[in-house]
Amino acid sequence: xxxxxxxxxVLLTALILVPLGAQQNDIVIKLTGGxxxxxxxxxxxGSGEAxxxxxxxxxxxxxxxxxxxxxxxxxKSGYPLQVPQRPQDFRAGGPQMADWSRPPASANYxxxxxxxxxxxxxxxxxxxxxxxxxxxxxxxxxxxxYFGPLTAEGSRKVAQEFAADILARFGAxxxxxxxxxxxxxxxxxxxxxxxxxYDGANQKPVTxxxxxxxxxxxxxxxxxxxxxxxxxxxxxxxxxxxxxNRKLPFVxxxxxxxxxxxxxxxxxxxxxxSSLGGGFANxxxxxxxxxxxxxxxxxRAVETEPKVNPKTGQEVVMTSGRSGTPQIYRMSIDGxxxxxxxxxEGDAVNPSWHPDGELIAFAWTxxxxxxxxxxxxxxxxxxxxxxxxxxxxxxxxxxxxxxxxHIVFCSTRGGSPQIYSMxxxxxxxxxxxGQGRNTMPVWSK
Amino acid sequence: MNxxxxxxxxxxxxxxxxAAGCKKKAPAPPPPPAPVKVAEAPPPPPxxxxxxxxxxxxxxxxxxxxxxxxxxxxxxxxxxxxxGNVAASGTQxxxxxxTTTYTLSASGAGGSDSATATVNVSAAPPPPPPPxxxxxxxxxxxxxxxxxxxxxxxxxSEIRExxxxxxxxxxEALKTIFQGYGDALVNVEGHxxxxxSAEYNLGxxxxxxxxxxxxxxxxxxxxxxxxxxxxxxxxxxxxxxxEGCYQRNRRAHFSAGQ
Numbered sequence: 001x002x003x004x005x006x007x008x009x010v011l012l013t014a015l016i017l018v019p020l021g022a023q024q025n026d027i028v029i030k031l032t033g034g035x036x037x038x039x040x041x042x043x044x045x046g047s048g049e050a051x052x053x054x055x056x057x058x059x060x061x062x063x064x065x066x067x068x069x070x071x072x073x074x075x076k077s078g079y080p081l082q083v084p085q086r087p088q089d090f091r092a093g094g095p096q097m098a099d100w101s102r103p104p105a106s107a108n109y110x111x112x113x114x115x116x117x118x119x120x121x122x123x124x125x126x127x128x129x130x131x132x133x134x135x136x137x138x139x140x141x142x143x144x145x146y147f148g149p150l151t152a153e154g155s156r157k158v159a160q161e162f163a164a165d166i167l168a169r170f171g172a173x174x175x176x177x178x179x180x181x182x183x184x185x186x187x188x189x190x191x192x193x194x195x196x197x198y199d200g201a202n203q204k205p206v207t208x209x210x211x212x213x214x215x216x217x218x219x220x221x222x223x224x225x226x227x228x229x230x231x232x233x234x235x236x237x238x239x240x241x242x243x244x245n246r247k248l249p250f251v252x253x254x255x256x257x258x259x260x261x262x263x264x265x266x267x268x269x270x271x272x273x274s275s276l277g278g279g280f281a282n283x284x285x286x287x288x289x290x291x292x293x294x295x296x297x298x299x300r301a302v303e304t305e306p307k308v309n310p311k312t313g314q315e316v317v318m319t320s321g322r323s324g325t326p327q328i329y330r331m332s333i334d335g336x337x338x339x340x341x342x343x344x345e346g347d348a349v350n351p352s353w354h355p356d357g358e359l360i361a362f363a364w365t366x367x368x369x370x371x372x373x374x375x376x377x378x379x380x381x382x383x384x385x386x387x388x389x390x391x392x393x394x395x396x397x398x399x400x401x402x403x404x405x406h407i408v409f410c411s412t413r414g415g416s417p418q419i420y421s422m423x424x425x426x427x428x429x430x431x432x433x434g435q436g437r438n439t440m441p442v443w444s445k
Numbered sequence: 446m447n448x449x450x451x452x453x454x455x456x457x458x459x460x461x462x463x464a465a466g467c468k469k470k471a472p473a474p475p476p477p478p479a480p481v482k483v484a485e486a487p488p489p490p491p492x493x494x495x496x497x498x499x500x501x502x503x504x505x506x507x508x509x510x511x512x513x514x515x516x517x518x519x520x521x522x523x524x525x526x527x528x529g530n531v532a533a534s535g536t537q538x539x540x541x542x543x544t545t546t547y548t549l550s551a552s553g554a555g556g557s558d559s560a561t562a563t564v565n566v567s568a569a570p571p572p573p574p575p576p577x578x579x580x581x582x583x584x585x586x587x588x589x590x591x592x593x594x595x596x597x598x599x600x601x602s603e604i605r606e607x608x609x610x611x612x613x614x615x616x617e618a619l620k621t622i623f624q625g626y627g628d629a630l631v632n633v634e635g636h637x638x639x640x641x642s643a644e645y646n647l648g649x650x651x652x653x654x655x656x657x658x659x660x661x662x663x664x665x666x667x668x669x670x671x672x673x674x675x676x677x678x679x680x681x682x683x684x685x686x687x688e689g690c691y692q693r694n695r696r697a698h699f700s701a702g703q
Contacts, residue, residue, distance in 0.1 A: 189680055212679050215644055228647070232703065234674050235647055256673050257651045260644045273648060278655075281648035302648035319645055325600055326645045347600070349642035363642070370599060371640025396642065440643070 027377055027386045030359065031069075031405060031424045037170065040074040040100055040107035040131075041065060042083045046115035050122055053155035054115065057124075060156045061111070064163030067430075069405045069423040070172040071109070078104030085114045087127060087143065090136040097131040097139060108132055109141070111166060115158075122150045126162040128169070141169060173403040175199075179444045180408055181206065181225060182419055183214045185437040193227055193240075198401070198443070200419075200432030206245065213238070214440055215260050219267040220310060222444045224248065224288070226261035226270055235259045237272050239288060251290035257281045260304045263288075264333075265313045271296070273304035283318060283335065296335030302326070305350065308333065310445075311357025317341070317380070319349045328362050330380060341380060342366075349373070352399040355445075361388075361398035361407055361424075375409055377424060388426035400424075401443045408432070408441040490554040493519035497549040497560035499539075503567060509540040510564045512547055519551035519558075541566055584622070584629050584701040591618040594696040595657050600641065602652035604660050608697075612657060615699065616664035623667055630702030633658045635675045638691035639684070643677055650675035657697035672702050 041062055046054045066073055082095035089095055100107045113126040128142035146161050148154035164174030175198040184194045184205070191214050196203040207213050212230035219225075225240040237258045239250040252258045255276040262271050270288055275281045276295070283306045286293040297303050301322040309315035313333065320329045323340060328348045331338040342348040346365035350373075353360055360380055363373035368391060375388040375398045389395040393413030400407055401421070408421045414431065419441045422429040432441075494517040504510050515534040516522045523530045524547055528537050539547070546563040582590075592615045595608035604612065623629060635654030637646035654673035662668035683690040 191679075230647075230676065230679060235677075256655070257647060257675055259647050273644075275648075275651055275655075281651055302645060302652060304644045304648050305642075319642070321600075321645070321649075326642070347641060347645075349645055371638075373642075 026382065026384055027359065027379055028425055030356075030379065031377075036070065036072045037108040038074050038106060039065065039071045039109040039111060039166075040079060040105050042079070042110070042112040043076075044113055044115065044124075045085070046117075046122075048117055049150065050115040050117045053122070053150075053152045056152045057115065057155035057159045060159035061163055064160055064174065064176065065111075065166065067175070067406070067423075067428065068163075068167050068172050068403065069425070069428065070167055070170045074105050074107045078106070080105065084110075084112050086125070087129075087136060087140060097129065097133065097136060100131040109166075111162075113162075115155075117150060120150060122148045122154050122158060124148075124158040124162060126158075126165075128166055142166065167403075172405060175401055175403055175406065178402055180419070180432070180441050181216045181218055181444065182433070182441040183216065183439045184433075184435075185439070193225065194438075196432065198421075200430075203433065203435070206242075207240070216440060216442050217262045218242075218442055218444050219263040220265045220445050221267055224263065224267060226250075226263060226272075228259040228261070237261045237270070237290075239270070249289050253284070253286075253290070253293055260306070262305075262307050264308045265310050271306035271308060271316065273302075273306065283316070285333075297331070297338070307351050307353055307360075309357045310353050310355055315357070317351040317353065317360055319351065328360070328378075341378060341383065346370070347373070350397050352397075354400050355402060355404045361400060361409075363396045363398060363409075375407065375426075377407075386425070388422065388424070397440045399442045402445050406443075408443055410439045410441060491518045492555040493517065493551040493553045493558045495519075495549060495551050495558045495560045497524075497547075497562045499547065499562040499564045502563065503565040505567050506542060507540075509538050512537045512539055512562060512564075514549050514560075516549070516551040518555050519553035521553070522549065522551045524549045539564060581625070584626055584631075587618075587622050587625075588631065588699050588701060591615075591622065592699040594693075594698050596692060597653055597695040597697070599638070599691070599695065600649065602635075602649060602656045604656055608657075609660070612660045612697075613664060616661050616666050619661065619666045619699075623670060629670060631671055632700045632702045633661075633671050633673045634680075634698040634700060635673065636680060636682075636694055636696050636698060637678045638694040639678050639681060639686075640691065641678065643679070647675050647677035650677045653695075653697050 043058050065071055080099040084090060084095045100110050110129045110131045115122055115124045124146040126144055126146055129139040130141055133139040142165055146158040148158040160176040164176055167174050178198045179195050181193060181195050183191050185191045190210055191212050192209055193206040193213050193216050195206050213227055215228040217226045223242055225242060227238055228235050229238045235257050236252040237250055239248045241248050253274055253276040255274045257275045260273045268288055269285055271285050273281045274284045280300055280302050282303045283296040284293055285296055299322045301320055303318055303320040305319040307317050316333055317328060317330050319326045323344055326347050326349050327344055328341045328351050329338055330341050348362055348364045350363040351360050359377055361377050364376050365373050373394050373396045375395045377386040393411045395409055395411045398407045398409040405424055406421055407424050410417050411420050417437050417439050418431060419433045419438045420429055420431050497514040500511050513536045522533055541564050544566045546561050548559055548561050550559045593611045595611045633654045635650030637650050654675055658671045658673050681694045683693055
């Protein structure tokens with residue numbers, strides 16, 4: 001009897017512990033692709049005038065690679081003394097690949113090269129070698145010329161392009177060139193949509209309503225935004241052309257609330273939350289101009305934040321109060337097969353799809369007081385969870401970067417709400433905004 | 446002189462006749478008069494005799510006077526302007542807007558006569574000062590003075606016991622206000638505290654506004670004059686991070702509509 005009980009409790013403990021341990025690994029592996037290769041990045045030099053901006057270049061290259069989360073960067077303190085600049089430098093008496101692959105550098109890959117001035121332009125001779133190979137002839141992964149203006153900005157550009165090529169070798173998409181849309185509150189109670197570069201540079205307004213424009217979503221082709229506008233009238237959905245920078249026609253249904261829109265991957269359909277019919281705000285779908293409206297859910301509970309699986313277009317996650325407090329639910333695109341993904345504890349809100357359509361990020365108060373949200377990642381098929389923030393301020397509105405490795409989110413950890421980015425394992429947190437109060441970031445695809 | 450005497454006799458006679466006519470029981474008729482011997486030509490028919498007056502002779506503009514007349518020996522009597530042919534005797538109410546002299550013309554076999562009566566119309570007195578009343582309160586003032594916020598529990602849109610009392614009082618105030626503002630539109634605003642998500646709170650605020658409106662319409666407030674609007678957590682009345690402030694923000698608030 002005692003033995004049986006002991007066995008049962010061991011089994012129970014194992015059942016609880018093993019999946020929990022496995023869960024986190026699965027998600028991290030999914031995010032990082034497992035063991036991360038180690039790269040050594042040399043501090044490169046320029047000939048003549050090209051040397052002027054090499055400080056900017058080296059810093060940019062390092063930051064781009066580091067921020068990707070795809071590669072682990074070998075500590076510079078462990079680098080050999082002899083640094084190659086050209087492939088032909090690997091010869092007897094010169095630098096050896098093995099010096100880079102051995103401890104203390106312990107690198108799998110080596111990025112090296114140099115810059116020069118040609119016809120008044122900056123040229124980078126960039127190389128990536130697999131230093132684990134037996135000889136230099138079979139080690140070259142990248143050998144390419146990059147051109148840019150002979151300025152600090154030009155150095156940054158060639159560094160980003162070189163980094164993008166390196167990251168592409170490891171299946172990562174460079175974020176350079178991508179934008180983040182967000183909501184800025186310049187004076188209390190008035191919000192507009194803003195945008196900035198992926199790294200927080202070039203912050204500028206998109207809309208100038210001087211009312212309450214918030215909850216932005218961006219179409220997969222980046223040509224359209226959809227957001228909620230709360231003016232003197234009731235909340236309504238606005239569709240916006242990013243190229244023309246103006247409203248596109250969208251006929252809102254006659255309802256006290258039309259809000260929280262999202263696009264299907266083809267951009268042809270918009271899902272949103274509406275109180276059409278007079279009941280609770282539920283999920284509806286309509287064409288991109290508002291025509292052909294149809295009800296997807298019908299329940300006496302608030303339902304909002306419908307987010308369409310960007311990979312399949314066939315699946316929706318949303319926030320629903322149908323079991324009490326707001327929780328994350330999943331259903332098919334026609335509104336059938338509704339199932340809850342979160343446990344029912346606390347408030348779970350702000351679901352956002354990973355580009356691969358298997359993971360979501362969301363904000364949850366589980367284990368904390370109401371309002372004290374933390375960022376979580378869930379594998380929606382395995383229901384495995386990974387918690388990324390742990391109580392530093394209120395952390396809300398996580399959305400994924402197009403590389404699938406970064407999450408941008410809003411946090412009050414520094415006092416006022418600001419936008420931060422981090423790797424999807426919770427590391428490498430960077431603050432992107434500082435002026436005004438900034439919320440609801442969404443990364444262009 | 447003779448005429449007057451004759452008139453007096455006639456008057457006395459007619460008075461006697463009227464008096465006689467008033468008696469309930471008609472007495473036996475008097476014996477027919479002895480035939481009068483007609484001496485020479487019969488006397489010419491008497492000329493009409495006219496009496497005409499206006500009472501009162503002076504009125505204020507907008508008031509009326511009574512014309513009173515009595516005519517004898519006339520076959521046609523008319524009063525002008527404005528009255529026309531009338532009986533031999535009578536009264537007529539007139540309301541001239543300016544001083545008017547009425548002329549009574551009487552004609553009969555014995556000739557014609559006329560008389561005038563003037564109704565003097567004096568200017569109306571200045572209108573009385575308007576009654577002293579407070580300037581009409583604006584709808585927003587009335588709403589902010591007389592209506593209270595209905596408060597809610599966290600993440601709930603059910604009407605609490607204290608909110609029932611508030612809304613019941615509000616319903617009476619709204620009915621009175623709508624009597625003075627028959628076409629007024631009142632916004633029922635739903636608000637939330639800062640802790641829930643902005644997205645969910647927009648839906649929750651909508652439910653709070655709707656619940657408050659439904660409660661009020663059940664108490665007889667005109668539903669067509671109540672318009673719900675959700676502000677989610679975007680329009681807080683306070684921003685402290687404590688339950689006192691959170692509670693103040695979880696509310697249905699009433700404001701003047703467009």
